[in-house]
Amino acid sequence: MTKLPGKTIERLSQYRRSLLVCVENGKDYIFSHELAELHHITPVQVRRDLMLLAYSSVYRKGYPVRQLIEAIGTKLESPEGQNVAIMGMGNLGSALSQYLASVRPKLKVVAGFDVDSSKSGKIISGVKCHALSELKSIIDSENISIGIMTVPQSAAIEACELLCKAGIKGILNFTHVSLTVPDNVFLEEYDMITSLEKVAYFVKQSEE
Amino acid sequence: MTKLPGKTIERLSQYRRSLLVCVENGKDYIFSHELAELHHITPVQVRRDLMLLAYSSVYRKGYPVRQLIEAIGTKLESPEGQNVAIMGMGNLGSALSQYLASVRPKLKVVAGFDVDSSKSGKIISGVKCHALSELKSIIDSENISIGIMTVPQSAAIEACELLCKAGIKGILNFTHVSLTVPDNVFLEEYDMITSLEKVAYFVKQSEE
Known part of the structure; x- marks a missing residue:
């Protein structure tokens, strides 16, 4: 697997933190511009990062929050912890x-x-x-x-x-x-x- | 006074930490290449940073440690704390x-x-x-x-x-x-x- 840059890893980690808050609040989908605003970056940056997870958003709904959390976990962590x-x-x-x-x-x-x-x-x-x-x-x-x-x-x-x-x-x-x-x-x-x-x-x- | 960039401030803060260790060890002068090695950066970067404090090294002796600590303090801190x-x-x-x-x-x-x-x-x-x-x-x-x-x-x-x-x-x-x-x-x-x-x-x- 190609090694991602440290800055990308940091952002994925931070997205996940926000996504977990979404789950708590009962929010199932999120748009890239919403994630971007939470992290003070551009929507383009968010979409580029999430493409690394082989995820794209659902038309007019955004990204499915739970699946995104799982995909980030798979990228960042080893299954056994x-x-x-x-x-x-x-x-x-x-x-x-x-x-x-x-x-x-x-x-x-x-x-x-x-x-x-x-x-x-x-x-x-x-x-x-x-x-x-x-x-x-x-x-x-x-x-x-x-x-x-x-x-x-x-x-x-x-x-x-x-x-x-x-x-x-x-x-x-x-x-x-x-x-x-x-x-x-x-x-x-x-x-x-x-x-x-x-x-x-x-x-x-x-x-x- | 001109505002220094955040990264410069971080380095000055870190130099001071190392310089305080020098004082503890009875070391009165330090060369830019020694500070550079401690912080994994180039001697040129160290000299450029210290020039902002209006300090240059003494020929064949390096920088006077205590004066440097004081100069960094003047730059970073307000006198009253x-x-x-x-x-x-x-x-x-x-x-x-x-x-x-x-x-x-x-x-x-x-x-x-x-x-x-x-x-x-x-x-x-x-x-x-x-x-x-x-x-x-x-x-x-x-x-x-x-x-x-x-x-x-x-x-x-x-x-x-x-x-x-x-x-x-x-x-x-x-x-x-x-x-x-x-x-x-x-x-x-x-x-x-x-x-x-x-x-x-x-x-x-x-x-x-």
């Missing part, structure tokens, strides 16, 4: 594990890891926490392919190396250290301090 | 308020708001929580210009409208609803589910 580990079960790590538990059934947080050995064996925010020494064996036994990093800055590089060595295939990095990973690992990084500083800068500018 | 409110003091909101407390002294989380009235008046993760009915008066009295949104999806649009009406100037939206704000409000959005789904997609692709 994927397992996720959280590295660093502090405040942010446990908040994320709780937040993620409810949102995507095919992405399951199945283990947490923390350097603090007093957390080992405990259930934190619904997830069992393990010692770092167990990383490799748990990743194998639980078939975990994705790691979310919420460790402190000082531990980021080491935690990333441990995850890669343990055979993780994708990392979502929430620490504010820019990481380097081997070619066979997919890395996505988000630094909330940078986002907040950006907002602060533009607010400051608007006040000057 | 900016106050931040968190809208939605659930798991994510309280984790963020704790996380942010330690990181940027010029960006201070001074209030939390939650629809759950049993939280009113309580200190959650170091931040006093208020009822939504107090929003406008607290934003005025505490001089809050930035709002971080961590409410549930169903409350996102209303919470955003309340913040804008209360006079907030910038919003960092962590809900997965794409929002619309008036022209005088700066909006930055981040959806962690989308990031995670992106990682999952590329991991799935690598396994096929």
Whole structure:
């Protein structure tokens, strides 16, 4: 299968979120211009993205919402789902594990890891926490392919190396250290301090 | 003052994070190629960004780290600092308020708001929580210009409208609803589910 660009994947993920809201509201069909408006993009962009799913709209009705949700799922997810580990079960790590538990059934947080050995064996925010020494064996036994990093800055590089060595295939990095990973690992990084500083800068500018 | 592009602001914020680590490690000067390597960009990009701060490197020594940190601070922040409110003091909101407390002294989380009235008046993760009915008066009295949104999806649009009406100037939206704000409000959005789904997609692709 051809690999879609990251930006397309992001949009498909976001369309699905809106489509799930449609289902909740009892809406069975949606037009490309409606989806476009919800996401502040053009209808052409929406239609182009949905063509990748081999879907076109029904004349005067739009796209069938439920089928679209399914088609996006088939594109984005593997049928058996994927397992996720959280590295660093502090405040942010446990908040994320709780937040993620409810949102995507095919992405399951199945283990947490923390350097603090007093957390080992405990259930934190619904997830069992393990010692770092167990990383490799748990990743194998639980078939975990994705790691979310919420460790402190000082531990980021080491935690990333441990995850890669343990055979993780994708990392979502929430620490504010820019990481380097081997070619066979997919890395996505988000630094909330940078986002907040950006907002602060533009607010400051608007006040000057 | 000319307004810098968002991407430049993001890089300056990230350079500063690395420079603060340099200070901790007793490193007084840094070359553009070192900063470039840390952030996976070209030295030319680094030099171009730092020229905006009216800084150039010292021959054979590089850039003076502490002065650079100060210059970035002057560019990004207002001298008196900016106050931040968190809208939605659930798991994510309280984790963020704790996380942010330690990181940027010029960006201070001074209030939390939650629809759950049993939280009113309580200190959650170091931040006093208020009822939504107090929003406008607290934003005025505490001089809050930035709002971080961590409410549930169903409350996102209303919470955003309340913040804008209360006079907030910038919003960092962590809900997965794409929002619309008036022209005088700066909006930055981040959806962690989308990031995670992106990682999952590329991991799935690598396994096929």
